[in-house]
Amino acid sequence: xxxxxxxxxxxxxxxxxxxxxxxxxxxxxxxxxxxxxxxxxxxxxxxxxxxxxxxxxxxxxxxxxxxxxxxxxxxxxxxxxxxxxxxxxxxxxxxxxxxxxxxxxxxxxxxxxxxxxxxxxxxxxxxxxxxxxxxxxxxxxxxxxxxxxxxxxxxxxxxxxxxxxxxxxxxxxxxxxxxxxxxxxxxxxxxxxxxxxxxxxxxxxxxxxxxxxxxxxxxxxxxxxxxxxxxxxxxxxxxxxxxxxxxxxxxxxxxxxxxxxxxxxxxxxxxxxxxxxxxxxxxxxxxxx
Amino acid sequence: xxxxxxxxxxxxxxxxxxxxxxxxxxxxxxxxxxxxxxxxxxxxxxxxxxxxxxxxxxxxxxxxxxxxxxxxxxxxxxxxxxxxxxxxxxxxxxxxxxxxxxxxxxxxxxxxxxxxxxxxxxxxxxxxxxxxxxxxxxxxxxxxxxxxxxxxxxxxxxxxxxxxxxxxxxxxxxxxxxxxxxxxxxxxxxxxxxxxxxxxxxxxxxxxxxxxxxxxxxxxxxxxxxxxxxxxxxxxxxxxxxxxxxxxxxxxxxxxxxxxxxxxxxxxxxxxxxxxxxxxxxxxxxxxxxxxxxxxxxxxxxxxxxxxxxxxxxxxxxxxxxxxxxxxxxxxxxxxxxxxxxxxxxxxxxxxxxxxxxxxxx
Numbered sequence: 134x135x136x137x138x139x140x141x142x143x144x145x146x147x148x149x150x151x152x153x154x155x156x157x158x159x160x161x162x163x164x165x166x167x168x169x170x171x172x173x174x175x176x177x178x179x180x181x182x183x184x185x186x187x188x189x190x191x192x193x194x195x196x197x198x199x200x201x202x203x204x205x206x207x208x209x210x211x212x213x214x215x216x217x218x219x220x221x222x223x224x225x226x227x228x229x230x231x232x233x234x235x236x237x238x239x240x241x242x243x244x245x246x247x248x249x250x251x252x253x254x255x256x257x258x259x260x261x262x263x264x265x266x267x268x269x270x271x272x273x274x275x276x277x278x279x280x281x282x283x284x285x286x287x288x289x290x291x292x293x294x295x296x297x298x299x300x301x302x303x304x305x306x307x308x309x310x311x312x313x314x315x316x317x318x319x320x321x322x323x324x325x326x327x328x329x330x331x332x333x334x335x336x337x338x339x340x341x342x343x344x345x346x347x348x349x350x351x352x353x354x355x356x357x358x359x360x361x362x363x364x365x366x367x368x369x370x371x372x373x374x375x376x377x378x379x380x381x382x383x384x385x386x387x388x389x390x391x392x393x394x395x396x397x398x399x400x401x402x403x404x405x406x407x408x409x410x411x412x413x414x415x416x417x418x419x420x421x422x
Numbered sequence: 423x424x425x426x427x428x429x430x431x432x433x434x435x436x437x438x439x440x441x442x443x444x445x446x447x448x449x450x451x452x453x454x455x456x457x458x459x460x461x462x463x464x465x466x467x468x469x470x471x472x473x474x475x476x477x478x479x480x481x482x483x484x485x486x487x488x489x490x491x492x493x494x495x496x497x498x499x500x501x502x503x504x505x506x507x508x509x510x511x512x513x514x515x516x517x518x519x520x521x522x523x524x525x526x527x528x529x530x531x532x533x534x535x536x537x538x539x540x541x542x543x544x545x546x547x548x549x550x551x552x553x554x555x556x557x558x559x560x561x562x563x564x565x566x567x568x569x570x571x572x573x574x575x576x577x578x579x580x581x582x583x584x585x586x587x588x589x590x591x592x593x594x595x596x597x598x599x600x601x602x603x604x605x606x607x608x609x610x611x612x613x614x615x616x617x618x619x620x621x622x623x624x625x626x627x628x629x630x631x632x633x634x635x636x637x638x639x640x641x642x643x644x645x646x647x648x649x650x651x652x653x654x655x656x657x658x659x660x661x662x663x664x665x666x667x668x669x670x671x672x673x674x675x676x677x678x679x680x681x682x683x684x685x686x687x688x689x690x691x692x693x694x695x696x697x698x699x700x701x702x703x704x705x706x707x708x709x710x711x712x713x714x715x716x717x718x719x720x721x722x723x724x725x726x727x728x729x730x731x732x733x734x735x736x737x738x739x740x741x742x743x744x745x746x747x748x749x750x751x752x753x754x755x756x757x758x759x760x761x762x763x764x765x766x767x768x769x770x771x772x773x774x775x776x777x778x779x780x781x782x783x784x
Contacts, residue, residue: 167539223743224742227746229539230542235738242732243735245728245732358673361547397554399550400555403550407544407551
């Protein structure tokens with residue numbers, strides 16, 4: 134209850150901004166996939182978890198961190214493509230809710246498989262980057278790096294979508310998936326590429342998260358609901374909206390957690406989300422279709 | 423007509439389920455308690471699953487029912503532990519509280535036509551919100567460790583609705599609850615609301631244009647469904663004598679509900695029950711198999727705990743791709759295809775589908 138407008142409040146606020154970068158990156162991949170393929174990967178956070186384990190083992194196996202991170206990104210990108218090929222493609226033409234549920238099955242599978250393969254104990258890379266101290270405030274370098282790289286990743290995706298031929302095709306298919314086939318574009322291949330990119334973004338997020346968080350099989354349940362909330366709040370498929378929503382939600386969490394107990398920060402964020410959706414059902418930045 | 427034909431089979435089926443404790447007593451006198459425990463859990467979950475399927479079958483895929491089971495369980499237990507109110511008061515209060523939450527969240531959802539992905543994700547947020555509140559109120563709820571209802575006397579009491587040591591009694595309480603759930607399902611299936619909701623789930627505009635108050639219909643079924651889940655959650659707490667934010671509330675429970683029903687069959691009366699039997703038996707038989715076999719134990723080690731979840735997840739993926747109607751739904755389809763040439767246009771009699779959607783159309 135000791136919530137005052139002092140330096141610690143400012144610290145919480147700024148830490149919220151740093152968290153937002155990471156959450157925005159997580160939301161970005163999911164939004165890309167929704168916007169293009171029109172499916173929600175409910176197991177998205179579990180793909181991040183797979184990436185985190187991959188990086189963990191690569192690093193402990195002797196690879197330098199950057200190489201391990203690269204391995205994680207490639208691993209999850211592959212996982213994304215496989216997920217699309219094996220699981221999403223067979224149900225693409227069935228009711229949309231099936232696509233959400235089928236990835237829910239994958240959520241169970243990945244979580245359980247991770248428990249079986251890696252055990253339930255918390256794993257940590259043991260990399261300490263230290264922290265930046267400014268005027269009594271302390272910010273861990275891991276978070277600052279995560280923020281910067283998340284922004285760079287988002288910018289990279291934006292450039293890819295705007296400037297490359299493949300990116301243009303992906304934007305086109307997001308606009309009208311029926312017409313695109315008439316233009317001679319192979320939408321199946323595009324979906325696969327998009328899934329891989331979405332997975333790659335999850336892998337990038339995993340690389341940033343292993344520096345900040347312990348790895349355990351249930352970590353997806355901690356982040357998954359947050360990511361969905363951010364995507365819906367920003368308007369599913371709207372990447373800029375997702376970015377803004379990430380900043381709003383992370384402020385609730387950061388400030389709420391610093392003033393009250395951690396759960397209350399999250400609880401208020403979820404409450405805010407529900408109210409916001411009732412006021413703007415299409416999301417804060419969605420356009421009514 | 424169909425229901426009349428099905429009546430003898432239904433009575434036979436009910437009698438058979440009612441006689442199970444006797445059969446268990448004769449067949450497995452040594453491990454009677456264990457088998458009854460398994461059956462009680464199946465029946466209690468079946469009731470909760472049936473409650474969810476009332477909404478799920480009309481395209482209202484809610485991930486929010488973990489919130490309702492949680493509210494029902496926690497309100498009942500907390501009123502007993504801290505206010506001394508027996509569950510006879512606590513359960514109705516919990517059910518009303520859960521129903522109110524459902525209506526407060528449901529009304530704007532249906533009014534604003536939040537459906538599909540958005541509805542699923544919004545209700546998912548509700549579940550998380552309730553779970554976080556439970557964890558946050560740790561002075562009362564025990565936080566993430568959970569809590570126990572205060573034991574009254576020797577643990578068997580009418581006043582405190584505690585019956586856990588008396589397994590046969592507990593079985594018949596769960597059995598009655600299960601029958602009650604099936605009765606509600608049957609009543610909904612025969613009601614006009616069902617046709618209204620069927621129409622609304624296919625095309626809301628068309629349904630509204632023929633005079634169906636879509637918001638009202640959806641709200642009615644949501645209230646009923648959430649009330650059932652809250653009641654189920656409360657009864658589960660009374661039987662287990664333990665509640666935890668992850669065992670009776672939260673996303674894990676929501677997901678379990680949704681997937682068990684889909685595995686069993688969303689559109690048939692006994693589908694949720696089959697889902698409960700399937701999931702409980704899968705988990706239990708794997709556990710027994712691993713415990714009984716040294717080779718498996720050595721091979722899997724501590725990871726054996728998650729094996730059922732892994733198989734479960736894999737099966738769900740396969741079910742949704744290849745068998746979206748679930749185990750029972752697919753079985754009913756086959757049965758009808760086999761029997762149709764002989765009895766065209768008449769639904770199949772049998773306890774398994776006494777009020778099934780397909781039979782209802784016959």
